[in-house]
Amino acid sequence: MVRLFKHYIPHAVLLLGLLDLALLLIAADLAWTLRAAQIGTDPGTLGERLLPLGGYAVTTLSAMIAVGVYGPDALRSMRFACARLLVAISLAILALALLDFVLPGHTYWRSTLLYAMALAIVLLVLNRAIVGGLLGTTAFRRRILVLGAGLRAQRLKELAAKPGSGFAVVGFIDMTGSNALVPEAVPRSAIADLSGHVANLGASEVVLALEERRNALPLKDLLRVKTAGVHVNEFSSFLERETGRVDLDTLNPSWLIFSDGFSSGRAISSFAKRAFDICASGLLLLVTFPVIAVFALLVKLDSKGPAFFRQKRVGLYGQTFEIIKLRSMRTDAEKDGAKWADKDDPRITRIGSFIRKVRIDELPQVWTVLTGRMSFVGPRPEVPQFVDDLEDKLPYYAERHMVKPGITGWAQINYPYGASIEDARQKLEYDLYYAKNYTPFLDLLIMLQTLRVVLWPEGAR
The missing domain is CATH 3.40.50.1980 (Nitrogenase molybdenum iron protein domain)
Incomplete structure (x- = not known):
C-alpha cells in the first residue's frame, strides 16, 4: 500500500485511479476536438483548453470515488464496476452541466459533455478489462x-x-x-x-x-x-x-502512545476544517432550506407532534450539547428511555422511514455544525445514557471524544448501522482510526464516499 496523507491506499487502486484520470483527460480532449470539427470552430491549443479538460476529469474522478468505483466489490466484479461507472459519469455530467448554467459561456458545452461521457465509458471499461486481464487480482498482493x-x-x-x-x-x-x-x-x-x-x-x-x-x-x-x-x-x-480500523482485541496503551498518529501539528488543519464547516454549512442551509421546510410539513401531517426532534448528545471532550433533526419516530418513542433503533422499528413513522433512508432527517444538524458543536466529519455523537454504558463495556471509548463529532464519519461509510454492543465496538475501531489518522484528505475522502451511503442506503434504520 501507498501511504498518502497518513491514509493507506492499495497499489491497485492508485494505479487504476491514475490510469482513469489520464483516460478521462483523453476522452474530454477527443470530445472537444470532435465537436469543434463538427461546428467548424477552432478547438484552440491544448494549453487553452487544459483547464476545462482538467475540471471535467477531476469532477468525474471525484464522482467515481464517491459512488464506490474503487471499492473492493468494483475491483472484483466487472458488472458491478460498470454499473457504478454509469452512475458516476452521469452524476459528473449533471454537476458540470449545472456549472455551465451558473457560469454561462464556453465552460462546458452540453454536446461536448455527451461525447465525453460516451468516450469515457468505453475507455474506462476497457481499462478495467485490459488491466484486470493482464495483471489479475493478485498482482499487487x-x-x-x-x-x-x-x-x-x-x-x-x-x-x-x-x-x-x-x-x-x-x-x-x-x-x-x-x-x-x-x-x-x-x-x-x-x-x-x-x-x-x-x-x-x-x-x-x-x-x-x-x-x-x-x-x-x-x-x-x-x-x-x-x-x-x-x-x-x-x-x-x-x-x-x-x-482501516484500530483493533481493540490487541490494543494496548503503549502502542497508542508510541505509534504514529494523534499529531500535535493539527492547528492549521483544524483551522481549515472549521473554516470549511462554516462556509459549507451556511451555503448548505441556504440551499436545503426549502427541502427541510417541505419535509417538516410532511412530518407534521404524517403524525402528531413537533416536526423537529431535539436530543442531548455527547461531543468534544465529553461535553453535552443538543442536536436537532427532523422527527422520524413517534413522540412517545423514548418514553421508557433512549434505545437503539431496530430493523423495521415500529416507532418509526411512515415518512420517517423514508427520510432516514435518504438521510434527509440529518439536514437540520447542519445548524449544529454552523454553531461549532459538530463538524461535517467525525464520530457520530451518542446520547449520554449510551456513552455511560459503552465506556464501562468498551476500552478506549472515551478517546473517540477527543475529536469533534460529525454528521458523517469513517465508521458510517465503512460499517452498516449498528444496534448492539458488538456493533458499537466495531464502529469504535473505525472511530479510533479516524481520531488517530485525521487529515483534511481523509475528511475529503469521507465526504465524497458519503454519497455512496446516501445513494445505496446500507443498514439505514
Missing part, C-alpha cells in the same frame, strides 16, 4: 511471512483468505513451540537462517504475531531481516493498515 502460530497468526490467515485482501501469507513460523493453531507453521528450530528463509520465500514483509512478547521477542532475527531490506511490522499496526 504483498507476500508476508508471519512470525507466530497462535490466535493472531490464525487471524492473519483468515484475513488473507478474504476476497480483495491486499496480502498473501507465504509462510508461518512457530516461534515458541506451544499452543500452535496454524498446522502448517514451521518450527523456528528447523530454520538455520531466518533472513535467508525470508529471501527464499520472496517475502516483502515480516509480521510479528506473537501472543506473548515478554522474553520471546526475536530481536536478533528481526534485526537481520530488517537490515536485509525486508519491512518488519507489528501485528496491531499491520491490522490498522489492512483494515
Whole structure:
C-alpha cells in the first residue's frame, strides 16, 4: 500500500485511479476536438483548453470515488464496476452541466459533455478489462511471512483468505513451540537462517504475531531481516493498515502512545476544517432550506407532534450539547428511555422511514455544525445514557471524544448501522482510526464516499 496523507491506499487502486484520470483527460480532449470539427470552430491549443479538460476529469474522478468505483466489490466484479461507472459519469455530467448554467459561456458545452461521457465509458471499461486481464487480482498482493502460530497468526490467515485482501501469507513460523493453531507453521528450530528463509520465500514483509512478547521477542532475527531490506511490522499496526480500523482485541496503551498518529501539528488543519464547516454549512442551509421546510410539513401531517426532534448528545471532550433533526419516530418513542433503533422499528413513522433512508432527517444538524458543536466529519455523537454504558463495556471509548463529532464519519461509510454492543465496538475501531489518522484528505475522502451511503442506503434504520 501507498501511504498518502497518513491514509493507506492499495497499489491497485492508485494505479487504476491514475490510469482513469489520464483516460478521462483523453476522452474530454477527443470530445472537444470532435465537436469543434463538427461546428467548424477552432478547438484552440491544448494549453487553452487544459483547464476545462482538467475540471471535467477531476469532477468525474471525484464522482467515481464517491459512488464506490474503487471499492473492493468494483475491483472484483466487472458488472458491478460498470454499473457504478454509469452512475458516476452521469452524476459528473449533471454537476458540470449545472456549472455551465451558473457560469454561462464556453465552460462546458452540453454536446461536448455527451461525447465525453460516451468516450469515457468505453475507455474506462476497457481499462478495467485490459488491466484486470493482464495483471489479475493478485498482482499487487504483498507476500508476508508471519512470525507466530497462535490466535493472531490464525487471524492473519483468515484475513488473507478474504476476497480483495491486499496480502498473501507465504509462510508461518512457530516461534515458541506451544499452543500452535496454524498446522502448517514451521518450527523456528528447523530454520538455520531466518533472513535467508525470508529471501527464499520472496517475502516483502515480516509480521510479528506473537501472543506473548515478554522474553520471546526475536530481536536478533528481526534485526537481520530488517537490515536485509525486508519491512518488519507489528501485528496491531499491520491490522490498522489492512483494515482501516484500530483493533481493540490487541490494543494496548503503549502502542497508542508510541505509534504514529494523534499529531500535535493539527492547528492549521483544524483551522481549515472549521473554516470549511462554516462556509459549507451556511451555503448548505441556504440551499436545503426549502427541502427541510417541505419535509417538516410532511412530518407534521404524517403524525402528531413537533416536526423537529431535539436530543442531548455527547461531543468534544465529553461535553453535552443538543442536536436537532427532523422527527422520524413517534413522540412517545423514548418514553421508557433512549434505545437503539431496530430493523423495521415500529416507532418509526411512515415518512420517517423514508427520510432516514435518504438521510434527509440529518439536514437540520447542519445548524449544529454552523454553531461549532459538530463538524461535517467525525464520530457520530451518542446520547449520554449510551456513552455511560459503552465506556464501562468498551476500552478506549472515551478517546473517540477527543475529536469533534460529525454528521458523517469513517465508521458510517465503512460499517452498516449498528444496534448492539458488538456493533458499537466495531464502529469504535473505525472511530479510533479516524481520531488517530485525521487529515483534511481523509475528511475529503469521507465526504465524497458519503454519497455512496446516501445513494445505496446500507443498514439505514
